[in-house]
Amino acid sequence: MGIVDYQQEIQELKKANRIIQKKLERSESDRIKLEDINTKKESLLRKVIDELKEYQNKLEERSHELEIMLLNLQIMQNKMSTLGSLVAEVAHEINNPVGFIAGNLTPAKEYIHNLLHLIDLYQQTYPKASQKIQETIEVIDLEYVREDLPKLISSMREGTDRISNISNSLRTFSRADTEQKVLFNIHEGINSTLLILKHRLKANKIRPCIQVVKDYGEFPLVKCFPGQLNQVFMNLLANAIDALEESNSGLSFDEIKKNPNQITIHTSLTEDNNHVLIRIQDNGLGISADVQQKMFDHLFTTKPVGKGTGLGLSIAYQIIAQKHKGTLKVNSVLGVGSEFIITIPFF
Numbered sequence: 001m002g003i004v005d006y007q008q009e010i011q012e013l014k015k016a017n018r019i020i021q022k023k024l025e026r027s028e029s030d031r032i033k034l035e036d037i038n039t040k041k042e043s044l045l046r047k048v049i050d051e052l053k054e055y056q057n058k059l060e061e062r063s064h065e066l067e068i069m070l071l072n073l074q075i076m077q078n079k080m081s082t083l084g085s086l087v088a089e090v091a092h093e094i095n096n097p098v099g100f101i102a103g104n105l106t107p108a109k110e111y112i113h114n115l116l117h118l119i120d121l122y123q124q125t126y127p128k129a130s131q132k133i134q135e136t137i138e139v140i141d142l143e144y145v146r147e148d149l150p151k152l153i154s155s156m157r158e159g160t161d162r163i164s165n166i167s168n169s170l171r172t173f174s175r176a177d178t179e180q181k182v183l184f185n186i187h188e189g190i191n192s193t194l195l196i197l198k199h200r201l202k203a204n205k206i207r208p209c210i211q212v213v214k215d216y217g218e219f220p221l222v223k224c225f226p227g228q229l230n231q232v233f234m235n236l237l238a239n240a241i242d243a244l245e246e247s248n249s250g251l252s253f254d255e256i257k258k259n260p261n262q263i264t265i266h267t268s269l270t271e272d273n274n275h276v277l278i279r280i281q282d283n284g285l286g287i288s289a290d291v292q293q294k295m296f297d298h299l300f301t302t303k304p305v306g307k308g309t310g311l312g313l314s315i316a317y318q319i320i321a322q323k324h325k326g327t328l329k330v331n332s333v334l335g336v337g338s339e340f341i342i343t344i345p346f347f
């Protein structure tokens with residue numbers, strides 16, 4: 001090989017070297033870029049991992065809270081069902097002695113009537129009573145006794161009637177549901193719930209009593225879970241009372257009296273005759289569109305802690321929609337009032 005050939009090879013080698021050098025430089029810059037990207041990716045990934053960890057911690061905390069809440073609810077449910085059967089038993093036990101009193105009132109009235117008649121006969125037969133008898137007649141005020149005794153018996157009868165009404169309502173209200181639906185008189189359910197809520201409906205220092213207007217239609221018994229339906233009535237009526245009380249704030253007794261607090265309960269058949277329609281209206285605060293969207297949600301409440309848990313409507317919804325395949329809807333105008341509309345199929 002001659003010198004020229006060597007020089008040419010050297011030139012080529014130099015060229016190849018330059019190319020390699022350039023390639024090396026490029027790949028070095030690529031490497032740096034890649035490293036940079038990797039560092040960025042790594043830090044992003046670390047951030048995502050950190051966020052996920054934080055989220056996981058939060059979820060764990062929330063699930064722990066929910067577990068405790070569920071446990072509390074189960075304890076409450078258990079307590080309620082124990083209380084329910086206790087109430088039903090006590091109510092049943094009260095019925096017996098009240099039955100004795102009520103049962104004896106009719107013969108007592110008859111005996112009294114007979115005794116008074118006997119005194120009349122004595123007085124007619126022996127108009128001239130002895131001094132002692134005349135004195136005793138005055139001392140015991142026979143005329144007054146004669147007038148008052150029937151009233152006394154009637155008021156005793158009213159008392160026993162009221163006790164047995166309360167005890168029957170307690171029994172109706174605290175009915176334990178069975179697996180199967182049973183035939184139930186919806187009006188008895190509503191009436192027993194109203195009686196249990198009586199202490200919240202009656203007048204107090206702040207306001208006159210809440211007026212309850214019943215507009216009951218006529219329809220046959222409904223196949224349902226009575227204990228659960230009573231719970232729905234209780235939740236809706238308690239909400240109505242809360243809304244009325246809230247609407248009273250800032251008003252005087254007389255101002256409330258002019259536009260009295262009112263709950264109206266309408267019941268009827270639907271047009272197709274296949275459902276019962278129950279409407280519970282109040283002239284309370286009304287419900288804003290925003291609250292209407294959320295109020296059937298579990299744990300949604302606008303009431304202060306200790307007053308509301310936000311369970312009432314979500315439970316009512318479940319009972320009506322899922323357990324009874326019915327519907328629960330609301331109509332409301334702010335400042336005018338609210339209406340909850342239930343439909344339940346007959347079967």
Ligand SMILES: Nc1ncnc2c1ncn2[C@@H]1O[C@H](COP(=O)(O)OP(=O)(O)OP(=O)(O)O)[C@@H](O)[C@H]1O
Nearest residue numbers: 239240243295301302303308309310311312313338
């Ligand atoms: N009749 C009503 N008038 C006005 N607002 C109502 C009425 N019924 C329900 N609401 C609103 O819907 C919310 C949810 O009601 P829900 O019965 O589910 O819970 P709560 O009454 O707040 O608490 P809880 O029933 O568990 O004691 C209430 O906080 C209230 O804001």
Ligand SMILES: [Mg+2]
Nearest residue numbers: 235239312313
């Ligand atoms: Mg409620």
